[in-house]
Every structure is written in structure tokens, then in C-alpha cells.
Amino acid sequence: MDKLVYTAMTGARHILDQQATTSNNLANATTTGFRAQLDAFRAVPVVSEGLPTRTFVVDSTVGSDFRSGPIETTGRALDVAVRGEGWLAVQSNDGSEAYTRNGSLKISENGLLQTSAGLTLQGENGPIAVPPNMNVAISADGTVSGIDTSQGQPGPANVLGRIKLVNPPTTGLLRGDDGLFRLESGQPAQADQNVRLADGCLEGSNVNPVDAMVNMIALARSFDTQMSLIKNAENNAAKATQILALN
Incomplete structure (x- = not known):
């Protein structure tokens, strides 16, 4: 008993x-x-x-289920989805580097490229700043380009930066209380040139x-x-x- x-x-x-x-x-x-x-x-x-x-x-x-969720087309220029394996690097509220699959992006009041939750997106050379009056486009390799529209006619495309895309082993990723993932070692992951994005799309939940x-x-x-x-x-x-x- x-x-x-x-x-x-x-x-x-x-x-x-x-x-x-x-x-x-x-x-x-x-x-x-x-x-x-x-x-x-x-x-x-x-x-x-x-x-x-x-x-x-x-x-x-x-643990976590790392299977990919369904990708839905939105047509919005600042929406991106990671194709297959990989993560977007962001700066969390405590200043550390964290990783997310939420590709719904926006431009903050200070001109920084951020997620919809207000987390600054990490570029390979630091945060990505977007000048005013810019039409932004994001390519498959994470390159962020902008076209100046302040003169009335579109100008040449300028490269503003490149989003840091990483693909660390999932066995070393830990989910935080904020819903973001971090490396168990606490160190930032290396950028992976093989990670690809789909522009104008968002990845849904895998639940x-x-x-x-x-x-x-x-x-x-x-x-x-x-x-x-x-x-x-x-x-x-x-x-x-x-x-x-x-x-």
C-alpha cells in the first residue's frame, strides 16, 4: 500500500x-x-x-519539438520564414543573444530592425539600422536592402546589413522563460551561411x-x-x- x-x-x-x-x-x-x-x-x-x-x-x-511549422504567405515585405532548420538571432531583454523562429519583423522608432515583440534583430555586424523613407527588402540569405523613396523616384538599392542566421545543434538549445532559445553553454552561436529565408511568409506554430x-x-x-x-x-x-x- x-x-x-x-x-x-x-x-x-x-x-x-x-x-x-x-x-x-x-x-x-x-x-x-x-x-x-x-x-x-x-x-x-x-x-x-x-x-x-x-x-x-x-x-x-x-524538451521541445523542433519540427518545422507550416509556412503561410503574407505578402508583407518584413515577414520572413526560415526554410528548414535554422534560427534568427535577436538581442533579448537581458542583453544576451537568443534565437527565435518568429520572422514577423518591424522597424522601430529608432530605425532598428526588430521582431514584432520589440526584440532587436542581430546582424552579422551588429543591429541593422534602416534610414527613413526606405523600402526594405530581405533576400533569401538574410541580406537587408533598402531603396530610398524620398526623392519621389526610387533610387538604387543599398545594402543595410545581413541578418545573423544560425543553426546550432538542437541538443544544445534551451528554452527560456521568455520563449526564446539559447545555447546551453551561454555563448553566441556562429552564423551559418546555409540557412535560407522565405520572404513574404511566416512560419506558424508546430502545435x-x-x-x-x-x-x-x-x-x-x-x-x-x-x-x-x-x-x-x-x-x-x-x-x-x-x-x-x-x-
Whole structure:
């Protein structure tokens, strides 16, 4: 009974944690470039003076699903999607370099190329500044060009910079609380010339809403099962107490 209670109790607790993860994934089913979060659990024996017959469940690994999401055409010049593997490098709020797949870009009041969340996009030589009255175009290799329209007639195209595109191994990437990914080593990744962009497109979330809903239902049933096991253990203990009292 003791072993049953430990297993069911910790199992129910981490089912709730997994339910929260699934709910977060479902809430971001329409978030541009979102990567679904994955949970993995394992059983750990309870070390004590008694026999090692008790186990509990721990969340051993929190990972991410790095499969690409669907690419949708928007026709907007500042929308880009990473084709296949790769990331856009941005400067996070704490000043460190982080990586995202959200290619919905904008030009800030200071003329810096940023994501829709207000994070400054990293260029291979620093932030990319866009002068006023510029029509911006982004090529497949991340080169940002601008055409001056202040004279009434379009002028020649000027290269403003090149977006830093990286492709580090996914095994070394960690998701932060802000939803951005960083290298586990804390060091910035090297630019990868093989990463390509699709202009006028955005990559959607790789969360499948149907699968997420089915998973939530399955988790709810699993939680009910764990609660039933705890109740059965309580009933068994009560019956055992009655038998011992009769003896």
C-alpha cells in the first residue's frame, strides 16, 4: 500500500504539470514560430532506512519539438520564414543573444530592425539600422536592402546589413522563460551561411491543436486513475485496520 500511495501521488502531481504544458502548447497553437514543449518522466526509488520498495515520479527532461511549422504567405515585405532548420538571432531583454523562429519583423522608432515583440534583430555586424523613407527588402540569405523613396523616384538599392542566421545543434538549445532559445553553454552561436529565408511568409506554430486536445483528455483520465488508486489504497488500509482490530 505504501508503494502504491507514493507512485500514485507523484504520478498525479506530474500529470498536472504535463497538463499545464499541454495547455500552454494549445494556447500557442497560433503563435508565429512557436515550438511545442515536451515532458518526459521517470521513476526514482525512495532511499530510506527501510526496504527500497517505494518509488516516485520526477520530471526528468523538459524538451521541445523542433519540427518545422507550416509556412503561410503574407505578402508583407518584413515577414520572413526560415526554410528548414535554422534560427534568427535577436538581442533579448537581458542583453544576451537568443534565437527565435518568429520572422514577423518591424522597424522601430529608432530605425532598428526588430521582431514584432520589440526584440532587436542581430546582424552579422551588429543591429541593422534602416534610414527613413526606405523600402526594405530581405533576400533569401538574410541580406537587408533598402531603396530610398524620398526623392519621389526610387533610387538604387543599398545594402543595410545581413541578418545573423544560425543553426546550432538542437541538443544544445534551451528554452527560456521568455520563449526564446539559447545555447546551453551561454555563448553566441556562429552564423551559418546555409540557412535560407522565405520572404513574404511566416512560419506558424508546430502545435497540432487536435493532438493537444486529445492529449489533454488522456491526461485527465490518467489523473482520475491515479486518484482511484489512492482511494483504493485508503480503503485497503481501512479494511486491514478492521481485520487487525478483530484479531
